Amino acid sequence: MEGLTLSDAEQKYYSDLFSYCDIESTKKVAANGRVLELFRAAQLPNDVVLQIMELCGATRLGYFGRSQFYIALKLVAVAQSGFPLRVESINTVKDLPLPRFVASKNEQESRHAASYSSDSENQGSYSGVIPPPPGRGQVKKGSVSHDAVQPRTSADQQEPASPVVSPQQSPPTSPHTWRKHSRHPSGGNSERPLAGPGPFWSPFGEAQSGSSAGDAVWSGHSPPPPQETWVSFADTPPTSTLLTMHPASVQDQTTVRTVASATTANEIRRQSSSYDDPWKITDEQRQYYVNQFKTIQPDLNGFIPGSAAKEFFTKSKLPILELSHIWELSDFDKDGALTLDEFCAAFHLVVARKNGYDLPEKLPESLMPKLIDLEDSADVGDQPGEVGYSGSPAEAPPSKSPSMPSLNQTWPELNQSSEQWETFSERSSSSQTLTQFDSNIAPADPDTAIVHPVPIRMTPSKIHMQEMELKRTGSDHTNPTSPLLVKPSDLSEESKINSSVKFASGNTVDGYSSSDSFTSDPEQIGNNVTHQRSHSGTSPDNTAPPPPPPRPQPSHSRSSSLDMNRTFAVTTGQQQAGVVAHPPAVPPRPQPSQAPGPVVHRPVDADGLITHTSTSPQQIPEQPNFADFSQFEVFAASNVNEEQDDEAEKHPEVLPVEKASDPASSLRVAKTDSKIEEKTAASVPANVSKGTTPLAPPPKPVRRRLKSEDELRPEVDEHTQKTGVLAAVLASQPSIPRSVGKDKKAIQASIRRNKETNTVLARLNSELQQQLKDVLEERISLEVQLEQLRPFSHL
Amino acid sequence: MAVCVAVIAKENYPLYIRSIPTENELKFHYMVHTSLDVVDEKISAMGKALVDQRELYLGLLYPTEDYKVYGYVTNSKVKFVMVVDSSNTALRDNEIRSMFRKLHNSYTDVMCNPFYNPGDRIQSSRAFDSMVTSMMIQVC
Numbered sequence: 001m002e003g004l005t006l007s008d009a010e011q012k013y014y015s016d017l018f019s020y021c022d023i024e025s026t027k028k029v030a031a032n033g034r035v036l037e038l039f040r041a042a043q044l045p046n047d048v049v050l051q052i053m054e055l056c057g058a059t060r061l062g063y064f065g066r067s068q069f070y071i072a073l074k075l076v077a078v079a080q081s082g083f084p085l086r087v088e089s090i091n092t093v094k095d096l097p098l099p100r101f102v103a104s105k106n107e108q109e110s111r112h113a114a115s116y117s118s119d120s121e122n123q124g125s126y127s128g129v130i131p132p133p134p135g136r137g138q139v140k141k142g143s144v145s146h147d148a149v150q151p152r153t154s155a156d157q158q159e160p161a162s163p164v165v166s167p168q169q170s171p172p173t174s175p176h177t178w179r180k181h182s183r184h185p186s187g188g189n190s191e192r193p194l195a196g197p198g199p200f201w202s203p204f205g206e207a208q209s210g211s212s213a214g215d216a217v218w219s220g221h222s223p224p225p226p227q228e229t230w231v232s233f234a235d236t237p238p239t240s241t242l243l244t245m246h247p248a249s250v251q252d253q254t255t256v257r258t259v260a261s262a263t264t265a266n267e268i269r270r271q272s273s274s275y276d277d278p279w280k281i282t283d284e285q286r287q288y289y290v291n292q293f294k295t296i297q298p299d300l301n302g303f304i305p306g307s308a309a310k311e312f313f314t315k316s317k318l319p320i321l322e323l324s325h326i327w328e329l330s331d332f333d334k335d336g337a338l339t340l341d342e343f344c345a346a347f348h349l350v351v352a353r354k355n356g357y358d359l360p361e362k363l364p365e366s367l368m369p370k371l372i373d374l375e376d377s378a379d380v381g382d383q384p385g386e387v388g389y390s391g392s393p394a395e396a397p398p399s400k401s402p403s404m405p406s407l408n409q410t411w412p413e414l415n416q417s418s419e420q421w422e423t424f425s426e427r428s429s430s431s432q433t434l435t436q437f438d439s440n441i442a443p444a445d446p447d448t449a450i451v452h453p454v455p456i457r458m459t460p461s462k463i464h465m466q467e468m469e470l471k472r473t474g475s476d477h478t479n480p481t482s483p484l485l486v487k488p489s490d491l492s493e494e495s496k497i498n499s500s501v502k503f504a505s506g507n508t509v510d511g512y513s514s515s516d517s518f519t520s521d522p523e524q525i526g527n528n529v530t531h532q533r534s535h536s537g538t539s540p541d542n543t544a545p546p547p548p549p550p551r552p553q554p555s556h557s558r559s560s561s562l563d564m565n566r567t568f569a570v571t572t573g574q575q576q577a578g579v580v581a582h583p584p585a586v587p588p589r590p591q592p593s594q595a596p597g598p599v600v601h602r603p604v605d606a607d608g609l610i611t612h613t614s615t616s617p618q619q620i621p622e623q624p625n626f627a628d629f630s631q632f633e634v635f636a637a638s639n640v641n642e643e644q645d646d647e648a649e650k651h652p653e654v655l656p657v658e659k660a661s662d663p664a665s666s667l668r669v670a671k672t673d674s675k676i677e678e679k680t681a682a683s684v685p686a687n688v689s690k691g692t693t694p695l696a697p698p699p700k701p702v703r704r705r706l707k708s709e710d711e712l713r714p715e716v717d718e719h720t721q722k723t724g725v726l727a728a729v730l731a732s733q734p735s736i737p738r739s740v741g742k743d744k745k746a747i748q749a750s751i752r753r754n755k756e757t758n759t760v761l762a763r764l765n766s767e768l769q770q771q772l773k774d775v776l777e778e779r780i781s782l783e784v785q786l787e788q789l790r791p792f793s794h795l
Numbered sequence: 796m797a798v799c800v801a802v803i804a805k806e807n808y809p810l811y812i813r814s815i816p817t818e819n820e821l822k823f824h825y826m827v828h829t830s831l832d833v834v835d836e837k838i839s840a841m842g843k844a845l846v847d848q849r850e851l852y853l854g855l856l857y858p859t860e861d862y863k864v865y866g867y868v869t870n871s872k873v874k875f876v877m878v879v880d881s882s883n884t885a886l887r888d889n890e891i892r893s894m895f896r897k898l899h900n901s902y903t904d905v906m907c908n909p910f911y912n913p914g915d916r917i918q919s920s921r922a923f924d925s926m927v928t929s930m931m932i933q934v935c
Contacts, residue, residue: 306909324910324919336907361921791854 279364303337799823799878811917867895
């Protein structure tokens with residue numbers, strides 16, 4: 001094909017049309033969609049269109065390249081001018097008017113501020129979708145609804161009714177109009193196969209301003225202009241003439257529209273009039289939307305439920321599919337309800353859609369619901385959005401602005417139900433992506449259930465507990481009665497027993513118990529024990545356990561003496577080290593009771609002596625491990641039955657024991673009270689107490705006795721001889737603490753012992769709990785692994 | 796990453812099924828259909844307890860030589876089935892879970908649309924389509 005020469009106006013016009021049809025910007029337009037719509041809008045017979053296509057070479061190519069497109073347009077102009085379609089006629093026909101496309105004409109008009117007929121046209125094109133807008137629409141409806149051939153006269157008739165856009169409009173707007181209009185004959189446009197190579201055609205440089213081309217186009221739409229007028233327009237900027245036309249047409253349009261709009265229901269909506277942002281909602285529009293919102297939801301800050309919105313928008317008679325898409329776009333927060341902003345956006349989109357604008361893939365910025373929900377702020381926000389809106393490839397025709405005032409002027413004349421649509425510029429959606437935005441907000445995933453909880457260590461560590469106890473006992477060390485402290489020192493010197501550690505613990509216990517359990521009744525040692533136990537029971541749970549009872553002498557503790565000793569030795573090394581000095585603080589009462597008994601020089605009553613002696617034999621056998629008192633054991637064994645005699649004999653020997661026995665006796669008493677049946681001499685404890693009070697019972701030996709008591713208990717059976725002694729001694733012990741002083745010491749000793757027991761037990765408990773937790777953790781982890789492996793078990 | 800994504804209604808008819816049309820789509824449709832049995836089996840196995848305790852993600856339903864089928868069921872007995880290429884070994888379970896999560900969210904959004912009648916085919920939601928496309932495109 002020979003090269004195509006186009007005038008500047010044509011060049012501009014064609015380029016606009018091409019860019020309009022070139023949706024994908026691939027520089028070639030497929031033979032469907034807009035191109036076909038465009039050609040149909042040319043109001044040419046189908047065969048003519050086919051011929052044009054073949055001529056331009058698109059048939060061969062299968063698509064419209066730019067050159068083919070331009071040629072086709074030229075041919076359309078030729079055909080419209082009445083010239084025979086020939087290749088040669090492209091260039092031969094001089095002063096060919098620009099091809100006239102009815103649809104495009106409407107679009108162009110509608111896009112211009114002055115031309116509001118487009119909405120009517122578009123609405124008419126939707127025929128049936130919307131009742132015809134103002135009368136102009138009705139007029140145009142007839143023309144628009146015809147696809148292929150339309151009498152030009154009708155088009156001409158429409159022209160006066162629908163004045164062309166203002167001359168200042170730049171042709172670039174035409175593509176938008178094309179696009180807007182292409183929607184109409186969206187039916188079977190894609191059937192024309194085009195093939196053939198297109199002639200090379202070098203695009204002409206733009207000669208004239210866009211306005212001229214636009215003018216030429218518009219002039220084509222102007223009232224029945226002969227082709228000459230187009231030509232003349234192409235040559236000379238007919239802006240003046242057009243201008244004269246436009247205002248009148250605008251007025252006509254508005255008036256017509258006003259009349260027609262009065263008849264329309266709420267389904268007529270006004271398009272945005274902003275040139276900068278085709279999606280911007282004007283104030284009037286927004287007010288209208290708000291009023292509509294109020295009809296559904298009086299509270300402007302409230303929501304419109306989905307069902308109500310569905311009913312409302314269904315009235316617009318848009319396809320459900322499109323309404324669904326509009327909803328997707330406008331429901332910003334995906335809550336199934338519409339706020340005021342969302343509702344306005346949806347309304348606006350419906351309006352746009354009804355006027356032929358494609359729905360954007362994403363919500364335009366200007367339509368995005370603002371965080372501030374009020375109208376004023378929204379309007380303010382619209383404008384910044386408008387400024388920022390840069391999506392439209394076509395520049396917003398500035399000529400819209402002059403028409404705007406006219407529109408605004410006419411607005412008050414219109415009913416609230418009547419709205420004037422302004423053409424939308426090409427809606428390139430530069431708005432943020434709604435859906436993507438929402439997807440970024442990852443809602444709480446119901447599936448992310450934590451399978452296995454992480455066990456938390458509730459109880460303080462055993463070491464921690466021990467430290468706590470150490471602190472307590474340390475404090476106790478400082479506070480306990482000095483005599484008790486003294487005792488350990490004395491005992492430490494004297495004691496050569498391996499269980500000095502236990503003595504220490506016992507000492508602390510004694511010190512503690514003596515300080516804390518002064519008023520405790522020896523008979524209520526059990527209660528003390530329970531009390532102490534309660535301490536130990538709660539200690540595992542408290543990070544700051546109550547002051548642990550002073551470590552009971554290992555010998556007298558209830559638990560197996562061996563374990564206790566071991567535990568104490570292992571766990572309370574530090575403590576016991578410190579306590580070592582103390583264990584001998586409480587010598588067993590019976591011994592002192594016994595000791596002073598036989599001691600003559602002691603200022604003790606004979607009864608006391610007797611009691612002491614009575615107890616001493618009991619105590620003595622309890623100290624078989626004590627090197628110091630082994631002889632006494634023998635004595636005790638031998639003197640069990642002969643208290644009196646033993647007393648006399650034991651006196652010198654028991655003396656040293658006496659001191660130790662005094663504190664131990666209290667403990668022994670405590671122990672014996674709880675463990676050994678009481679026997680005989682009630683006075684014995686009294687005497688013992690008396691005997692022991694003046695004494696400074698060496699704690700260590702006492703402790704040893706106590707310990708030996710525990711150790712001996714299992715050994716009692718072994719020693720038949722000693723069992724009786726032990727029994728006697730132990731039996732006598734319960735009676736000993738009857739005396740006041742002895743009572744106190746015995747109680748204290750028992751309390752200490754029990755507290756020590758409690759602490760040890762508490763430690764054991766915490767250790768076991770910790771082990772339990774570890775095991776539970778392991779179990780849980782194993783279960784998790786099992787679950788993970790489970791899916792594969794089905795396979 | 797998915798080769799085929801399907802949304803099955805409670806009555807076991809497909810609401811949405813889409814696959815990469817590189818292969819015979821019918822094969823994928825058949826795989827999804829057969830996987831429904833496995834889904835029901837898993838639901839019934841866990842369904843003794845309260846529905847709330849049942850986990851929505853069902854995991855690997857069954858593997859074939861070329862593909863693995865994963866399942867997910869909502870509390871309203873709407874099932875999501877996803878067919879994944881077995882050669883995609885890098886796909887971890889967590890990723891499958893996240894994909895199902897996105898599916899579920901998109902499905903919820905579709906449900907929120909008052910213009911969507913529950914039980915209809917999901918053909919109107921471009922957001923849903925785009926989300927599924929994003930999931931499937933990653934394979935290539």
